[in-house]
Amino acid sequence: MHKVQAKAILSAKNGMNIYRGCQHGCIYCDARSTCYQMNHVFEDIEVKENAPQLLEAALKRKRKKCMIGTGAMSDPYMPLEMELNLTRQCAELIERYGFGLTVLTKSDNVLRDLDLFCRINAKTKCVIQMTLTTMDDVLSRKIEPGVCTTARRIEVLNILKEEGIPTVVWLTPLLPFINDAEENIFGILEACQKASVRGIMTFHSFGVTLRDGDRQYFYSQLDKKFPGLRRQYIEAYGNAYELPIPRDREIFPVFREKCEAAGIEWRTNQIFEYLNTFEEKGCGQQMTLADFM
Numbered sequence: 402m403h404k405v406q407a408k409a410i411l412s413a414k415n416g417m418n419i420y421r422g423c424q425h426g427c428i429y430c431d432a433r434s435t436c437y438q439m440n441h442v443f444e445d446i447e448v449k450e451n452a453p454q455l456l457e458a459a460l461k462r463k464r465k466k467c468m469i470g471t472g473a474m475s476d477p478y479m480p481l482e483m484e485l486n487l488t489r490q491c492a493e494l495i496e497r498y499g500f501g502l503t504v505l506t507k508s509d510n511v512l513r514d515l516d517l518f519c520r521i522n523a524k525t526k527c528v529i530q531m532t533l534t535t536m537d538d539v540l541s542r543k544i545e546p547g548v549c550t551t552a553r554r555i556e557v558l559n560i561l562k563e564e565g566i567p568t569v570v571w572l573t574p575l576l577p578f579i580n581d582a583e584e585n586i587f588g589i590l591e592a593c594q595k596a597s598v599r600g601i602m603t604f605h606s607f608g609v610t611l612r613d614g615d616r617q618y619f620y621s622q623l624d625k626k627f628p629g630l631r632r633q634y635i636e637a638y639g640n641a642y643e644l645p646i647p648r649d650r651e652i653f654p655v656f657r658e659k660c661e662a663a664g665i666e667w668r669t670n671q672i673f674e675y676l677n678t679f680e681e682k683g684c685g686q687q688m689t690l691a692d693f694m
Contacts, residue, residue, distance in 0.1 A: 402446040402481060410455035414677075415467050417456065419487045420475040421447035425507060425547035428622035429574050432474050435614035446481055453490040460498045467679045468526070469495050472505030480547075483510055492517045496524075503676045505530040505571070507548045509557050518566050526680045529561055530602070532571040535580040536588040543626050544579065558596035569672060571602045574609035578633060581607065581646035590659055600666035600675065607653055608645035616640070 410417045422443045423432065433443055441447060449455075456469075471477045477488040492514055495502050502521050504511060511529060521527040531554050535541050538550040548554075561568050570593050575581045586607065593601055611619060623631045638644045646652070660667040666675070 402448050403441070404448045404450040406451050407449040407455060409459075410449065410452050411459045411469070414470075416470040416473050417452070417491065418474045419449050419452045419471065419477060419491065420479065420481065421449075423475050423547075424479045424481060425476055425545060427507075427545045427548070428619055428626070429544065429576060429609055429615070430618075431610065431612065431615050433615045433618050434612035436612055437474070446475075446479075448481070448485065448487070450485075450487070452487050453494060456491050457494050457498075460494060460500060463500075465679075466500050466525070466681075468501040468503055468677055470503040470505070470676070472530070476506050476508060477504060478506045478508040478510040478513075480510070483513070489514050489517070492521070496521045499524060501525040501527065501679050503528045503530065505532070507532045507545065507554065509549045509553050512557060512560060515560075515564060515566075518561075519564055522566055524682055526567070526678075528567045528569060528599075528676055530569040530571060530676075531558055532573070533589050533592070534572070534574065534576075536585050536592070537580070540580060544576065555592045555596065558593075558598060562597045568596065568598050569600045569602060569676065570598050572607075573603060575607040575646050576609050577637065577644055577646045578630060579627065581648075583648070583652055586652060586656060587659070590656065590663070590665075593665060594663045598665060600672040601660060602669060602672055603653075603656075603667060604669050605653075606645055607649045607656075608643060610643055612642065 421439060422441070422445060423430065424444070424446065471488065471491070482488050492502060496517055506529070518527045518529065533551055533554060534544065536551055538552055541548070541551050558568050572586070572589055575586070590601070620631045620634070623634065657667050666672055
């Protein structure tokens with residue numbers, strides 16, 4: 402890792418990335434794409450060591466309370482966080498100043514800050530978003546080698562449910578010819594239903610996107626872990642940005658219907674609206690995704 406003094410921490414949409422780069426080693430990570438102009442080795446994590454100070458100054462300047470999001474580019478609960486505690490320090494500030502919080506992660510390390518999430522959620526809204534890609538924990542170790550198993554992530558979702566913390570699952574990416582089996586997709590949906598997940602993010606289709614930088618790394622990992630599959634990808638998709646799974650048009654409508662029957666939101670815009678809407682608990686009952694339909 403290397404530490405930097407950042408100039409700002411919040412984006413125009415109130416998102417923050419305390420770290421740049423990641424330790425999880427997921428073979429499909431979009432954050433490796435060259436368009437993000439990362440000027441260091443991806444595994445050499447850039448740490449914005451002044452993130453808490455920048456965040457506190459930004460929160461003090463806010464005229465209105467809002468949701469603060471983290472995890473869009475780098476997982477805020479990668480192993481390094483357990484040593485540095487920067488995500489926790491930022492969450493403490495969000496709780497102290499009465500803002501809401503959304504977190505996107507793949508890690509069970511998120512449970513370390515459950516006490517903070519409960520305090521935030523008691524005043525406004527705290528939503529934990531968890532990425533699930535495969536019910537097969539052996540396969541998960543191949544495509545997401547630095548992350549806890551899917552079984553453990555599902556356990557985390559159920560713990561959050563018991564604590565009253567709302568959750569959203571990112572069922573993405575589904576990699577053609579790897580984790581795109583119908584049995585896998587609906588197995589994840591069943592687990593989400595049992596955990597009372599509010600929404601499942603899919604961006605209205607099943608597949609993966611590959612940009613320059615991300616594509617090269619992904620293909621190099623296919624060569625190591627799935628010999629021969631690179632050729633199948635190139636023959637099927639060429640250099641396309643969007644790579645839908647072969648049976649996307651058949652499976653997704655069924656998935657959508659099952660979500661609606663289970664009361665789980667699947668529409669991307671409605672999920673994002675829910676995540677971005679600040680609520681005051683003192684002003685009435687907390688809103689659910691159903692209120693955005």
